[in-house]
Amino acid sequence: MTEKILITGAAGFIGFSMCQMLLKNDKHHIIGIDNLNSYYSPKLKKKRLEILKKNKNFKFYKLDLIEKDKLKKIFVQNTFKIVYNFAAQAGVRYSYINPKSYCDSNITGFNNLLELVCSYKVKKFFFASSSSVYGDIGPFPKKENSQLHPLNIYSLSKLVNEQIAKIYSKKIKTSIIGLRFFSIYGEWGRPDMLILKYLIASKKRKPFELFNYGNHYRDFTYIKDAVNLVLRLDKVKLKSNFEIFNVCSSNPIKITKIIDVINKEKIKTKIIGKPIHNADVLKTYGNNSKIVKNMKNFKFTEYRTGVGNTINWYLKNLNLF
Numbered sequence: 191m192t193e194k195i196l197i198t199g200a201a202g203f204i205g206f207s208m209c210q211m212l213l214k215n216d217k218h219h220i221i222g223i224d225n226l227n228s229y230y231s232p233k234l235k236k237k238r239l240e241i242l243k244k245n246k247n248f249k250f251y252k253l254d255l256i257e258k259d260k261l262k263k264i265f266v267q268n269t270f271k272i273v274y275n276f277a278a279q280a281g282v283r284y285s286y287i288n289p290k291s292y293c294d295s296n297i298t299g300f301n302n303l304l305e306l307v308c309s310y311k312v313k314k315f316f317f318a319s320s321s322s323v324y325g326d327i328g329p330f331p332k333k334e335n336s337q338l339h340p341l342n343i344y345s346l347s348k349l350v351n352e353q354i355a356k357i358y359s360k361k362i363k364t365s366i367i368g369l370r371f372f373s374i375y376g377e378w379g380r381p382d383m384l385i386l387k388y389l390i391a392s393k394k395r396k397p398f399e400l401f402n403y404g405n406h407y408r409d410f411t412y413i414k415d416a417v418n419l420v421l422r423l424d425k426v427k428l429k430s431n432f433e434i435f436n437v438c439s440s441n442p443i444k445i446t447k448i449i450d451v452i453n454k455e456k457i458k459t460k461i462i463g464k465p466i467h468n469a470d471v472l473k474t475y476g477n478n479s480k481i482v483k484n485m486k487n488f489k490f491t492e493y494r495t496g497v498g499n500t501i502n503w504y505l506k507n508l509n510l511f
């Protein structure tokens with residue numbers, strides 16, 4: 191029997207990767223939606239969609255979560271067992287430039303979707319949160335019950351999502367699972383994030399601005415590991431119908447180490463060291479024991495392997511950049 195699944199942000203990095211993985215199983219019929227905004231390369235998003243549309247079990251709708259009437263029609267026409275919400279206005283620094291877009295997409299849009307999930311009795315609702323809700327306060331590693339301290343509109347919008355979802359969970363039977371993603375990277379990644387941003391600067395022979403002179407630590411988590419963790423969560427028996435999970439490798443890496451790995455592939459560009467940006471935190475480091483404890487023998491991809499895979503993919507897809 192075909193299982194219908196809704197994935198929002200289907201043309202985005204994580205949403206696309208989730209669609210690809212789920213479509214490997216013929217029993218899954220995926221409805222994907224995305225507003226295809228121009229925050230980063232529409233060309234990259236359209237290429238992701240082109241790949242997904244080759245599968246007969248994938249159907250796409252271009253719409254924004256704030257378009258509630260259009261979104262409702264999709265729920266009326268389909269019975270979804272699971273909804274994955276990866277649609278959001280991304281980017282921490284951009285939140286200083288256009289805060290309204292975060293309120294529209296990440297709060298109003300999220301609430302529209304959650305109302306429909308509630309009304310149409312979806313069995314499970316997964317949504318993307320972010321490690322940024324922890325802010326810059328120690329101690330590390332961060333557990334799901336650690337103190338939260340959002341530092342900008344983006345991280346605040348993600349925390350609001352968690353709080354809205356928790357309130358809804360008290361009046362519905364849907365299992366709601368929040369996913370605090372930590373520095374996801376890999377093939378088909380976002381060009382505004384560190385690794386691809388550095389690769390693109392090298393290709394264009396432009397200098398690369400390295401904030402805090404590279405003395406940041408990030409809990410880099412390979413995309414295939416992140417997707418596999420989330421997919422395995424569908425099989426885990428939850429203690430309550432609202433749960434939060436860190437999705438991370440629990441292995442913070444200094445940013446200069448990532449650049450060193452890239453440089454060893456003879457891909458270099460001039461680096462301009464700069465002071466820390468107001469939007470940045472010095473360190474992200476999550477405790478992943480909650481998500482992996484029920485997943486026997488889960489092996490995380492070593493960061494040099496993950497970065498190498500990303501470089502190889504980039505070199506094969508230079509035309510996208």
